[in-house]
Structure formats: C-alpha cells, structure tokens
Amino acid sequence: MAVYTEVSDEALGAFLEDYDIGRMVAFRGIAEGVENSNFSLRTTGGDFILTLYEKRVNPAELPWFLGLMEHLARQGIVCPQPVRARDGEALRQLSGRYAAVTTFLPGVWPRRVRPEHCGPVGSALAALHLAGAGYEAIRPNALGPAGWAPLLNRSVGGADQVQPGLACELPAALGRILANWPKDLPVGHIHADLFPDNVFFLDGKLSGLIDFYFAATDILAYDIAVCLNAWCFEQDLSFNVTKARAMLAAYEAIRPLSAAERAALPVLCQGAAIRFALTRLYDWINTPADAMVTRKDPLEYVRRLRFHMSAKDAHAYGI
Amino acid sequence: MAVYTEVSDEALGAFLEDYDIGRMVAFRGIAEGVENSNFSLRTTGGDFILTLYEKRVNPAELPWFLGLMEHLARQGIVCPQPVRARDGEALRQLSGRYAAVTTFLPGVWPRRVRPEHCGPVGSALAALHLAGAGYEAIRPNALGPAGWAPLLNRSVGGADQVQPGLACELPAALGRILANWPKDLPVGHIHADLFPDNVFFLDGKLSGLIDFYFAATDILAYDIAVCLNAWCFEQDLSFNVTKARAMLAAYEAIRPLSAAERAALPVLCQGAAIRFALTRLYDWINTPADAMVTRKDPLEYVRRLRFHMSAKDAHAYGI
Numbered sequence: 096m097a098v099y100t101e102v103s104d105e106a107l108g109a110f111l112e113d114y115d116i117g118r119m120v121a122f123r124g125i126a127e128g129v130e131n132s133n134f135s136l137r138t139t140g141g142d143f144i145l146t147l148y149e150k151r152v153n154p155a156e157l158p159w160f161l162g163l164m165e166h167l168a169r170q171g172i173v174c175p176q177p178v179r180a181r182d183g184e185a186l187r188q189l190s191g192r193y194a195a196v197t198t199f200l201p202g203v204w205p206r207r208v209r210p211e212h213c214g215p216v217g218s219a220l221a222a223l224h225l226a227g228a229g230y231e232a233i234r235p236n237a238l239g240p241a242g243w244a245p246l247l248n249r250s251v252g253g254a255d256q257v258q259p260g261l262a263c264e265l266p267a268a269l270g271r272i273l274a275n276w277p278k279d280l281p282v283g284h285i286h287a288d289l290f291p292d293n294v295f296f297l298d299g300k301l302s303g304l305i306d307f308y309f310a311a312t313d314i315l316a317y318d319i320a321v322c323l324n325a326w327c328f329e330q331d332l333s334f335n336v337t338k339a340r341a342m343l344a345a346y347e348a349i350r351p352l353s354a355a356e357r358a359a360l361p362v363l364c365q366g367a368a369i370r371f372a373l374t375r376l377y378d379w380i381n382t383p384a385d386a387m388v389t390r391k392d393p394l395e396y397v398r399r400l401r402f403h404m405s406a407k408d409a410h411a412y413g414i
Numbered sequence: 415m416a417v418y419t420e421v422s423d424e425a426l427g428a429f430l431e432d433y434d435i436g437r438m439v440a441f442r443g444i445a446e447g448v449e450n451s452n453f454s455l456r457t458t459g460g461d462f463i464l465t466l467y468e469k470r471v472n473p474a475e476l477p478w479f480l481g482l483m484e485h486l487a488r489q490g491i492v493c494p495q496p497v498r499a500r501d502g503e504a505l506r507q508l509s510g511r512y513a514a515v516t517t518f519l520p521g522v523w524p525r526r527v528r529p530e531h532c533g534p535v536g537s538a539l540a541a542l543h544l545a546g547a548g549y550e551a552i553r554p555n556a557l558g559p560a561g562w563a564p565l566l567n568r569s570v571g572g573a574d575q576v577q578p579g580l581a582c583e584l585p586a587a588l589g590r591i592l593a594n595w596p597k598d599l600p601v602g603h604i605h606a607d608l609f610p611d612n613v614f615f616l617d618g619k620l621s622g623l624i625d626f627y628f629a630a631t632d633i634l635a636y637d638i639a640v641c642l643n644a645w646c647f648e649q650d651l652s653f654n655v656t657k658a659r660a661m662l663a664a665y666e667a668i669r670p671l672s673a674a675e676r677a678a679l680p681v682l683c684q685g686a687a688i689r690f691a692l693t694r695l696y697d698w699i700n701t702p703a704d705a706m707v708t709r710k711d712p713l714e715y716v717r718r719l720r721f722h723m724s725a726k727d728a729h730a731y732g733i
Binding site: 107135199 | 420438439440518522
C-alpha cells in the first residue's frame with residue numbers, strides 16, 4: 096500500500112489552515128502507488144490528493160517535479176496540478192515529510208490492458224514529449240543507464256537465490272546493453288514510469304496522466320521503450336505486437352521517430368526491461384518481511400529482457 | 415493495505431450496469447482496513463464505497479451485516495448504507511468475490527485519540543446498542559469467549575518465539591478469564607471492533623461509524639470493554655483514566671450500566687484484550703512474509719491484558 100506516514104487529524108487541520116481550499120470533509124489513504132504516501136482529501140472546496148514524499152525522493156528535486164507538472168498543464172497535458180498555499184508555496188511540510196496538495200483527476204486506470212488503450216497511451220506520450228520542450232531545467236535520470244551498474248552491484252550477490260543463473264545472466268546482458276547504448280538520440284523530459292496505474296481513462300478516452308516522480312531528462316525514445324514493456328506484454332509474458340503497433344503508430348502520428356530512434360528500439364527496450372528488473376531485484380532482496388509494500392517479482396522483467404535481447408530490429412515491435 | 419482483489423475496468427463497468435447510480439468517474443483502492451478489499455468509487459450519481467468480501471468473511475453472514483446496517487440507519491445511527499441494484503439485491507458478485515456498494519460517509523478518523531473523542535464514542539456506542547434492539551436476527555460472536563481457546567491452541571506453539579513466557583502466560587490468563595466470565599449480563603448487537611479507524615469525526619463532532627463486519631450478538635458491556643482497550647491507552651501503553659471516564663460517563667448518559675455490568679468491567683476488558691492479542695498472535699505467526707498486510711504487534715494487547723488482570727474493580731476505569 097502507499098501510506099507510510101500517518102497524518103494526525105490535528106496536524107492535517109493545521110496544515111490546511113495555510114490553504115484557501117476550505118475545511119476538511121474526508122481523508123483516506125490511497126492503496127495505489129509504492130513510493131510516496133498518498134491520501135484522497137475532500138474539503139468543502141473540492142477534491143484533492145495529498146502526497147507525502149517518502150525517503151526515496153530527494154527533497155531538492157521536488158520543485159523540479161512540481162514545476163514540470165505546471166508547465167505540462169499549461170501546454171495542455173492533463174496531469175495533477177500543485178495547489179499553492181496562501182503564501183504561494185506548493186511544497187510544504189507535514190508530519191516530518193515534504194508534502195504537496197495536488198488537484199484530483201477523474202478517471203480509472205486500466206487493470207487489464209486492452210489493445211484500444213495502447214493507441215491513446217502512445218499519443219499521450221508523444222504529446223508529453225512535445226509539451227516538455229519549453230521546460231528548461233533538466234533532471235538527470237538517476238535510474239538511467241549510468242545508474243544500472245551500481246544497482247546491479249548492490250543486488251547481484253542475492254540474484255541466484257531469486258533464480259539460479261541470474262547472477263551471470265544480468266551482468267552479461269547489462270554489458271551488452273551499455274556497449275550498444277545509443278548516443279545522439281533526441282533528448283527531452285520523459286515520464287519514465289508510465290505504467291497502466293499512472294494513466295487514467297474515462298468513458299473509453301484517456302483522461303489524464305499521474306505520478307511524475309520518476310520523470311527525468313533522457314532519451315525520448317527510451318520512454319517509448321518503458322511503455323512497450325509496461326503495456327504490451329500479456330499476463331503469460333508473451334509480447335503482443337498488436338498493442339505495440341497501436342502504441343507506436345499513435346506516437347508517430349504526433350512525433351515521428353527518426354531512423355536512428357527506430358533502429359535503437361531493441362536496445363532501448365532491453366535497457367527499460369533491465370531497469371525494472373534491477374530495481375525489483377534490489378527491493379526483492381532488501382525489503383523486510385514485515386514491510387507494508389508487496390514486493391514485485393523481478394523475474395517478470397527478466398523474461399521481458401530476454402524477449403528484447405532476441406529482437407533483431409524494430410520489426411520485432413511491429414514497425 | 416486493503417486491496418486484495420483487483421477489479422478490472424471491464425468487470426467494474428459491467429457490474430455498475432446493474433445499478434442505477436450512473437457512470438464511473440473515479441475508482442481508487444483504499445489503504446485502510448485489513449479484512450476486505452475496499453475501493454472509493456465515484457460515479458456521475460455520487461460517491462460510494464465498493465467492498466469485496468475476502469476469505470475471512472462467511473458469505474452466508476453477509477445479509478445479516480447489511481441488514482443490520484440498514485436497521486441501524488432507520489434508528490438514526492449514521493453508518494454506510496447498502497445500495498441496492500435494480501433487482502433489489504445489495505449483495506452481488508464481482509471478480510470472484512461477494513461484493514456490495516455502500517454509501518460514502520464524510521468524516522476523518524482520528525489518527526491520534528484525544529480525550530474529547532472518547533465521550534462521543536461512548537455516546538455513539540450506547541446509541542448503537544439501543545438502536546440494535548429491534549433487529550431480531552442474531553449472529554453468534556465467532557471471536558467471543560467460545561472462540562478464544564481454539565484460537566490460542568492454534569498459535570500457542572509459536573508464542574514463546576514472539577516473547578519468552580507467553581506460551582505460559584496466555585493460557586493461564588485465558589483460564590482465569592473464562593472461569594470469571596459473566597453470565598446473565600444484557601445481550602444485544604455489538605460492533606465488536608469500534609477502533610479509531612472505524613469512527614469518523616467532522617468539525618469536532620462524531621459523524622459516523624463504519625465497518626460492521628465483526629458485529630455480533632453478545633454482551634453489550636463487552637463492546638465497551640473493546641472500546642476501553644482501543645481508545646484509552648496511550649502510545650506507551652499506559653492507561654488514560656480521563657479518557658475512560660469520559661467514555662463511560664457519556665455511555666451511561668444514554669444507557670446506564672447495571673451494578674453487575676460495572677462489576678464485570680475488569681474481566682470484560684481482560685477478555686477484549688486477550689481477543690485482540692490472540693488474533694494478532696495468530697496472524698503474526700501465520701502471515702506469510704510477502705503478504706500485503708502489515709502484521710500488528712500482539713504484545714501491545716498482551717500489555718493491555720496485564721493492566722486489566724491487575725484491575726481490582728470498575729474503579730480502575732474511573733467509575
């Protein structure tokens with residue numbers, strides 16, 4: 096679940112006094128999300144999300160995330176908007192954590208991905224990439240290629256306990272990925288975590304994007320690779336090329352890919368798969384048994400990685 | 415957290431078609447609660463809670479719980495109301511579980527109990543006890559005294575690993591409690607789990623009671639004992655007699671206790687403490703390391719039990 100920090104009612108009451116959003120009506124923890132504590136907050140002024148930023152988030156980077164969300168909204172991207180307190184500040188403190196109130200987005204994330212979700216995700220991703228262009232501050236991607244070897248080093252010792260052979264397979268794959276990693280592809284602000292639980296739909300249409308706290312400045316096509324991993328595999332981990340084709344065609348209708356970007360799709364997908372395999376492996380090994388978070392199986396991404404390692408070119412993804 | 419069963423958007427859409435509550439607007443898992451899966455559901459018709467009943471709930475008993483909630487509301491108790499589908503049925507199925515939609519109650523549960531919460535809780539509990547009187551069907555309390563010895567037997571083998579000596583202390587305490595258990599005290603429908611997270615407050619007033627899925631027909635004063643355990647101990651597990659006095663005085667202003675009920679308070683409190691110590695101990699020993707639920711520390715209730723075992727009479731509770 097995603098409530099790591101409890102907020103006392105007095106503390107919340109005092110916190111809300113700094114805002115012009117009315118009095119508290121309801122306040123419940125939200126089960127979705129794994130990085131921060133999220134609450135659904137209703138006041139006499141409307142519905143909001145209260146986020147308490149937990150230890151994995153660097154407080155110094157919070158203004159960058161909040162600023163990006165404001166910038167994107169001005170460019171027409173539907174995403175949560177930071178609500179400023181009376182003093183003009185959106186980033187505040189509550190219960191020993193940095194905290195922000197954001198607007199509530201209607202919509203429901205798809206628990207089961209259907210092909211008709213994938214086109215709208217591709218369009219939204221391309222629109223996000225174009226909209227990000229005017230936001231000047233950059234944020235290096237801590238979970239990009241430069242971060243993968245250190246991450247592997249911290250968990251490779253336990254990898255064979257998760258599956259025999261993994262301690263050999265992952266370093267070999269990572270070596271090959273880093274050796275082939277593309278240079279000179281177009282860079283911009285990417286969401287970097289656009290999984291189904293971060294995309295809302297309403298009445299069959301994509302209604303908004305949430306959770307920008309992995310966003311960073313990196314290769315734009317790498318964001319597509321994350322989405323291909325997150326949206327286009329079936330429960331049995333077979334790759335659904337129909338979904339991939341729908342996603343890529345919709346993306347290209349808004350932002351066409353260069354020949355170099357297309358050619359790099361296999362290695363970008365390998366990189367995205369190993370990124371999630373490695374963070375999940377690290378969490379799998381290091382999450383205490385009594386933690387509140389369900390550990391996610393790293394092997395799901397090892398199996399995706401194997402698919403991408405065998406992809407010869409972009410035709411594997413339906414284009 | 416409290417989302418054990420995922421609900422696909424198609425399944426939810428089909429489920430809602432049986433109701434007259436409009437189209438889906440938002441749907442999020444709720445972090446609170448440990449027994450069932452709860453979702454906050456917004457439709458074009460308003461706000462609701464969707465509950466999927468998980469394996470600890472006996473489906474045959476669900477109509478009793480839903481009927482009690484309807485009965486209590488007719489008597490003026492503010493609690494969630496089952497929403498009936500077009501065919502008149504409130505209890506339905508979704509994603510392989512029994513499921514019900516109930517009304518959304520505004521309010522916030524107190525994360526930190528203050529003395530001024532305890533009077534309203536006492537009043538609400540007494541009002542609940544009076545209001546239950548006309549609901550004729552009974553539900554034996556599976557977690558009442560008859561259930562404690564079997565529960566202890568299933569976990570006593572692991573008790574000394576939780577704290578050395580517990581495998582001796584708990585059977586001795588349970589023997590004394592059962593030997594002294596009162597007969598002939600007034601019986602009625604009790605909530606049996608009226609912890610702070612089941613009581614909402616709004617603008618300083620108690621605004622509603624939720625989660626009736628432990629409700630049963632049992633000694634009314636035992637319900638007070640549950641509340642004394644749940645509301646009147648500080649974080650360091652010292653007993654706050656000011657809170658107890660406020661709760662009991664407010665209860666008695668609506669439903670005065672008989673001399674026999676007062677005299678039984680220590681053993682009723684002992685029983686309530688051992689009931690929560692035993693279910694927590696069982697869960698502590700039997701919850702798999704990768705479960706989604708945070709195990710609650712049984713020792714918090716062993717320490718409450720020790721306090722109550724040393725209580726000579728009702729004066730220990732401020733009356």
